Amino acid sequence: MNSFQFVNPTHIVFGEGTANQVGQLTAKHGKTVLLVYGSGSVKKTGLYDKTVSLLQDAGVTVHELPNIEPNPRLSTVNKGIAICREQSVDFILAVGGGSVIDAAKAIAAGVPYDGDVWDFFTGKAVIEKALPIGTILTLAATGSEMNGSSVVTNWEENLKRAFGSSHTYPKFSILDPTLTYTVPRNHTVNGAVDIMSHVFEQYFSLTENTPLQERFCESILQTVIENVELALENPEHAAARANLMWSGTMALNGGMISVGMANDWASHGIEHEVSAIYDIPHGAGLAVIFPNWMKYVHEERIDRFVQYATRVWGVNPAGKSDQEIALEGIQATRDFFTRIGAESRLADFEIGSEKLDRMAEEAVRYGAIGSFKRLEKQDVKAILELSL
Amino acid sequence: MNSFQFVNPTHIVFGEGTANQVGQLTAKHGKTVLLVYGSGSVKKTGLYDKTVSLLQDAGVTVHELPNIEPNPRLSTVNKGIAICREQSVDFILAVGGGSVIDAAKAIAAGVPYDGDVWDFFTGKAVIEKALPIGTILTLAATGSEMNGSSVVTNWEENLKRAFGSSHTYPKFSILDPTLTYTVPRNHTVNGAVDIMSHVFEQYFSLTENTPLQERFCESILQTVIENVELALENPEHAAARANLMWSGTMALNGGMISVGMANDWASHGIEHEVSAIYDIPHGAGLAVIFPNWMKYVHEERIDRFVQYATRVWGVNPAGKSDQEIALEGIQATRDFFTRIGAESRLADFEIGSEKLDRMAEEAVRYGAIGSFKRLEKQDVKAILELSL
Numbered sequence: 131m132n133s134f135q136f137v138n139p140t141h142i143v144f145g146e147g148t149a150n151q152v153g154q155l156t157a158k159h160g161k162t163v164l165l166v167y168g169s170g171s172v173k174k175t176g177l178y179d180k181t182v183s184l185l186q187d188a189g190v191t192v193h194e195l196p197n198i199e200p201n202p203r204l205s206t207v208n209k210g211i212a213i214c215r216e217q218s219v220d221f222i223l224a225v226g227g228g229s230v231i232d233a234a235k236a237i238a239a240g241v242p243y244d245g246d247v248w249d250f251f252t253g254k255a256v257i258e259k260a261l262p263i264g265t266i267l268t269l270a271a272t273g274s275e276m277n278g279s280s281v282v283t284n285w286e287e288n289l290k291r292a293f294g295s296s297h298t299y300p301k302f303s304i305l306d307p308t309l310t311y312t313v314p315r316n317h318t319v320n321g322a323v324d325i326m327s328h329v330f331e332q333y334f335s336l337t338e339n340t341p342l343q344e345r346f347c348e349s350i351l352q353t354v355i356e357n358v359e360l361a362l363e364n365p366e367h368a369a370a371r372a373n374l375m376w377s378g379t380m381a382l383n384g385g386m387i388s389v390g391m392a393n394d395w396a397s398h399g400i401e402h403e404v405s406a407i408y409d410i411p412h413g414a415g416l417a418v419i420f421p422n423w424m425k426y427v428h429e430e431r432i433d434r435f436v437q438y439a440t441r442v443w444g445v446n447p448a449g450k451s452d453q454e455i456a457l458e459g460i461q462a463t464r465d466f467f468t469r470i471g472a473e474s475r476l477a478d479f480e481i482g483s484e485k486l487d488r489m490a491e492e493a494v495r496y497g498a499i500g501s502f503k504r505l506e507k508q509d510v511k512a513i514l515e516l517s518l
Numbered sequence: 519m520n521s522f523q524f525v526n527p528t529h530i531v532f533g534e535g536t537a538n539q540v541g542q543l544t545a546k547h548g549k550t551v552l553l554v555y556g557s558g559s560v561k562k563t564g565l566y567d568k569t570v571s572l573l574q575d576a577g578v579t580v581h582e583l584p585n586i587e588p589n590p591r592l593s594t595v596n597k598g599i600a601i602c603r604e605q606s607v608d609f610i611l612a613v614g615g616g617s618v619i620d621a622a623k624a625i626a627a628g629v630p631y632d633g634d635v636w637d638f639f640t641g642k643a644v645i646e647k648a649l650p651i652g653t654i655l656t657l658a659a660t661g662s663e664m665n666g667s668s669v670v671t672n673w674e675e676n677l678k679r680a681f682g683s684s685h686t687y688p689k690f691s692i693l694d695p696t697l698t699y700t701v702p703r704n705h706t707v708n709g710a711v712d713i714m715s716h717v718f719e720q721y722f723s724l725t726e727n728t729p730l731q732e733r734f735c736e737s738i739l740q741t742v743i744e745n746v747e748l749a750l751e752n753p754e755h756a757a758a759r760a761n762l763m764w765s766g767t768m769a770l771n772g773g774m775i776s777v778g779m780a781n782d783w784a785s786h787g788i789e790h791e792v793s794a795i796y797d798i799p800h801g802a803g804l805a806v807i808f809p810n811w812m813k814y815v816h817e818e819r820i821d822r823f824v825q826y827a828t829r830v831w832g833v834n835p836a837g838k839s840d841q842e843i844a845l846e847g848i849q850a851t852r853d854f855f856t857r858i859g860a861e862s863r864l865a866d867f868e869i870g871s872e873k874l875d876r877m878a879e880e881a882v883r884y885g886a887i888g889s890f891k892r893l894e895k896q897d898v899k900a901i902l903e904l905s906l
Contacts, residue, residue: 135529349737353730
């Protein structure tokens with residue numbers, strides 16, 4: 131285990147009906163709110179009307195930024211920053227999934243910054259302050275509800291980049307699993323893949339002597355595996371929806387499950403290059419990339435893949451080589467993703483080999499990526515080719 | 519899973535050498551510090567001298583309260599409160615294990631309170647503010663380094679009571695596992711029992727549909743089981759000490775591993791009555807009480823005990839009844855405690871049956887205790903009798 135620091139100040143309010151507390155929770159932090167949301171599903175479900183009404187009852191003035199894209203765009207973030215400045219907004223409320231929350235964080239960081247908010251994504255500047263934000267989560271996936279990270283796409287330049295800051299942890303996040311009852315099947319699938327992928331990025335690590343962290347990771351993987359099909363069969367399965375939601379939050383709550391461990395994040399980096407060009411859903415891209423990353427890198431540390439196969443997938447090791455056990459675990463991952471309905475090939479999105487070289491080039495623009503196995507351009511390209 | 523709220527603002531600084539950061543971390547919060555510590559082992563190891571020197575280098579004025587008892591006493595807490603008021607102390611630094619940290623919390627809550635600090639332990643008053651505190655942890659056991667709870671003994675009245683408050687979470691806790699290399703064998707054992715007992719209080723719950731929380735609990739139990747003997751064999755086993763320390767913190771970091779679950783805490787209540795009279799170490803008392811509590815209550819929810827036996831102890835369920843599997847898991851617990859050197863009977867502390875009735879009476883003074891099985895006076899007495 132390496133040395134580490136950990137702190138996570140986000141206040142979680144979890145359970146059915148907790149969205150009713152949004153007025154009082156928001157009023158603690160701000161008087162003029164920018165309400166950020168997505169494509170309008172929150173309007174269909176009535177959550178939008180309820181939220182606006184509760185905010186107004188709490189004496190809060192509401193401005194709004196609708197239509198956050200599934201891969202939130204820099205142009206939209208800049209629109210939000212402009213509204214906040216014009217209207218003297220002092221709090222941002224994100225109602226939605228990860229993309230909405232990520233956009234809200236970027237706006238929050240951008241408002242008090244004199245330069246271009248994109249500077250925070252390119253590393254040109256570091257966030258020193260941000261408006262406070264809160265969230266009502268409507269999708270089990272991202273973990274963004276309990277961390278300081280944000281991913282935004284600069285569509286003009288086909289660049290998808292991330293920042294992480296201690297200033298952009300939500301002050302509160304309302305997690306009402308019943309709000310996910312109406313999540314469409316494919317979003318439920320992509321969300322589950324996203325949660326598992328967040329764990330993979332932390333679990334497949336070269337750091338030694340981290341048994342508790344590894345078991346926390348395995349706990350989340352097993353819980354997602356056991357619950358996602360229940361939620362797909364019955365979208366109003368209360369326990370499954372609650373377990374998926376809490377798994378998503380725990381999977382990326384500031385890295386608690388992997389404190390003191392080197393993280394990898396190469397697969398996310400590769401996926402970001404795909405969706406920066408083709409605008410496919412993040413979870414869908416990960417379902418394609420991750421099993422191929424596993425195949426490509428597993429020999430770096432076969433014992434972790436053996437542990438993964440046996441503990442998470444119950445692979446029986448009797449009479450098998452480590453290599454066989456590891457590959458069985460990777461195949462179980464692929465089969466599971468396929469069984470729940472996730473895509474397995476880039477071709478499923480009509481993505482061919484044309485831009486593979488460019489994506490590989492972009493993925494390593496600052497040097498090799500990943501820590502489990504350092505990936506150079508040719509490695510990234512090989513993983514993308516496996517994914518065709 | 520029940521509805522819940524969760525927030526834990528404590529900043530953890532973990533790793534070898536992190537105690538060197540105490541000056542700068544403290545100076546962020548205060549200028550005049552009360553340094554609280556125990557029997558003097560921190561003087562022997564040099565940690566005391568180093569801490570004082572680092573604090574002074576950071577421009578902090580240091581007052582001190584030594585000799586905190588293993589079961590910290592109200593009279594000592596009151597002594598600390600008086601020093602803080604006289605010297606205008608604005609920050610409390612606890613250097614030690616759970617008892618030292620608990621005393622620091624009680625002092626922190628007592629200083630700005632006009633009444634008797636004991637009011638917070640009897641429920642007569644609620645903490646509305648407290649001085650900020652920080653900790654340097656020297657024992658893997660309590661979890662007090664990352665929660666708002668405190669347990670103090672009113673020795674004059676033989677009462678041991680607890681409070682919990684959002685105002686008494688440490689601002690920071692320094693967790694340097696190498697500081698536990700010098701922990702005596704029996705304290706290492708009692709600490710491990712304490713950690714496991716904290717998990718038991720949360721894990722044995724009647725709440726349904728909490729698979730992630732249950733696995734988090736099992737993760738900690740397995741990690742402690744795998745590491746405590748390594749630390750006993752080699753007190754300077756870096757990985758074992760680190761894993762035990764982080765397990766202790768995670769086991770009781772504001773209830774994160776059991777969010778949305780009813781907790782029990784009856785065994786702690788019973789043990790508190792024993793140590794309030796006989797002043798035995800908390801962990802040692804728990805090692806005696808807990809297996810007997812398990813025997814007494816396991817039929818309330820046999821499936822949880824079957825899960826415990828199979829997942830944590832690897833009990834092979836083939837051809838056995840649930841009852842047999844459950845009892846095998848309970849016996850494995852008892853055997854493990856014995857194997858690492860924990861006491862198994864009250865008689866090992868020369869405690870006889872004389873005061874059992876009084877202890878049972880006191881344990882239920884506010885009504886039945888526990889939630890897994892509600893224990894009336896006769897139940898508590900029966901568990902104590904099993905423990906003789």
